[in-house]
Amino acid sequence: GAVVSQHPSWVICKSGTSVKIECRSLDFQATTMFWYRQFPKQSLMLMATSNEGSKATYEQGVEKDKFLINHASLTLSTLTVTSAHPEDSSFYICSAEGLAGDGVETQYFGPGTRLLVL
Amino acid sequence: AQSVTQPDIHITVSEGASLELRCNYSYGATPYLFWYVQSPGQGLQLLLKYFSGDTLVQGIKGFEAEFKRSQSSFNLRKPSVHWSDAAEYFCAVGNIYNQGGKLIFGQGTELSVKP
Numbered sequence: 001g002a003v004v005s006q007h008p009s010w011v012i013c014k015s016g017t018s019v020k021i022e023c024r025s026l027d028f029q030a031t032t033m034f035w036y037r038q039f040p041k042q043s044l045m046l047m048a049t050s051n052e053g054s055k056a057t058y059e060q061g062v063e064k065d066k067f068l069i070n071h072a073s074l075t076l077s078t079l080t081v082t083s084a085h086p087e088d089s090s091f092y093i094c095s096a097e098g099l100a101g102d103g104v105e106t107q108y109f110g111p112g113t114r115l116l117v118l
Numbered sequence: 119a120q121s122v123t124q125p126d127i128h129i130t131v132s133e134g135a136s137l138e139l140r141c142n143y144s145y146g147a148t149p150y151l152f153w154y155v156q157s158p159g160q161g162l163q164l165l166l167k168y169f170s171g172d173t174l175v176q177g178i179k180g181f182e183a184e185f186k187r188s189q190s191s192f193n194l195r196k197p198s199v200h201w202s203d204a205a206e207y208f209c210a211v212g213n214i215y216n217q218g219g220k221l222i223f224g225q226g227t228e229l230s231v232k233p
Binding site: 004006032034041042043044046049069086091093095097101104105106107108109110112 | 165225226
């Protein structure tokens with residue numbers, strides 16, 4: 001149980017194009033999903049909190065117009081990197097918050113999406 | 119300030135040896151503590167968590183962790199390491215009732231296992 005998928009697993013695009021990454025909770029509903037960015041050999045940096053049916057909350061320093069987040073259903077959140085540039089190349093990981101068997105809200109992570117912008 | 123510190127960036131242990139990964143936290147509210155493991159190029163898998171009750175928690179893959187409030191620590195242990203345990207380990211603190219459940223992650227500890 002508590003499986004989160006991401007699609008695509010990796011993507012290469014040209015500078016200036018937009019890329020959409022999907023995050024799905026496969027066997028549970030998630031009111032809240034989170035988007036992280038991870039640089040090589042570094043920890044996860046929270047980009048934004050995505051709540052179903054409302055606007056995402058972005059962390060300080062994250063451009064909301066560049067990283068568009070849509071949480072249209074209880075099982076799907078999308079991150080669109082608009083007008084991507086080489087500096088946007090990174091590993092993007094999502095998590096979905098679900099109620100575990102012990103009654104504790106727990107974040108379950110997707111496998112990540114590696115983005116390379118040429 | 120809320121933070122998580124993993125003092126060891128990289129640890130190497132021999133297969134079959136015991137393991138302890140350190141984690142210290144600073145958190146203003148009641149801490150919910152988590153350990154996640156990440157294999158190269160993969161997402162994070164939850165190993166175990168603590169939110170209340172018994173301060174020694176058991177997780178998957180033979181891991182356990184002990185919450186020590188007086189030391190603000192939540193160290194991860196395993197009595198006998200297997201080669202497949204080589205990965206990056208992250209400690210995190212958060213609370214659903216505080217800041218919307220956002221997690222604060224440590225910098226991670228990379229574990230290498232010698233044959």
